Amino acid sequence: MRFTGRLKAAVTHPVLGLVLRVYVGAVFVYASMYKINYPGEFAETIASYQLVPYWMVNFIALVMPWAELVTGILMMLGVRTRAAAAAIGGMLALFSLAIVITLLRGIPIGCGCFTSVEDPLGWDTLVRDLMWLAMTIHVYRFPSALQLESGLFKSLREVEA
Numbered sequence: 221m222r223f224t225g226r227l228k229a230a231v232t233h234p235v236l237g238l239v240l241r242v243y244v245g246a247v248f249v250y251a252s253m254y255k256i257n258y259p260g261e262f263a264e265t266i267a268s269y270q271l272v273p274y275w276m277v278n279f280i281a282l283v284m285p286w287a288e289l290v291t292g293i294l295m296m297l298g299v300r301t302r303a304a305a306a307a308i309g310g311m312l313a314l315f316s317l318a319i320v321i322t323l324l325r326g327i328p329i330g331c332g333c334f335t336s337v338e339d340p341l342g343w344d345t346l347v348r349d350l351m352w353l354a355m356t357i358h359v360y361r362f363p364s365a366l367q368l369e370s371g372l373f374k375s376l377r378e379v380e381a
Contacts, residue, residue: 237364240355241295241305247352248292248308254335255285265332269322287311295359298367305360312353319346 230236255262263281266272272280287307294304315333322329322341330338331345 231358232362234363234365237359237362238366241298241301241359241364244308244352244355244359245292245295245297245304248288249296250292251334252285252288252292255281256289258336259285261336262332265330265336268327268329268332269318270325270327271318271321284311298364301364301367302360305356309353309356309360312349312356316346316349316353319349 259278259281262285263277266280267274267277288311291304291307291311294300295308319331319341323343323346328340330336331341332338333345
């Protein structure tokens with residue numbers, strides 16, 4: 221087998237998909253925990269980005285962590301994996317855009333990704349989020365091992381057979 225064939229087999233291997241799926245899901249579950257427990261501090265972090273109208277800050281601070289938690293759990297379990305990956309990918313794209321805008325504007329704030337007290341945003345934060353986005357795209361594109369959805373949502377004919 222040629223090198224490109226081996227590379228394609230390695231990239232599309234179901235175990236790699238499983239590892240990436242569980243890792244990205246766990247990151248989102250972990251990121252949601254602090255935000256759910258301290259929504260006021262998370263609202264202050266959102267407001268410090270200066271990208272959202274003031275009347276939406278509290279709504280986003282309450283909804284976003286729960287969306288992160290639910291999509292992270294679904295991704296880890298392998299239930300509705302493509303939908304969870306699409307949602308997480310969308311969030312990561314928005315986070316990356318917010319980071320770029322904030323860096324270009326020169327606003328010295330912490331990310332607010334995991335706690336309210338973090339190092340100021342930097343280009344390394346953007347690279348980290350883009351790497352997570354690439355992992356999420358991989359999970360979306362290629363099936364992974366131990367996905368629960370493959371056995372959960374069978375038609376009646378498949379169950380009877």
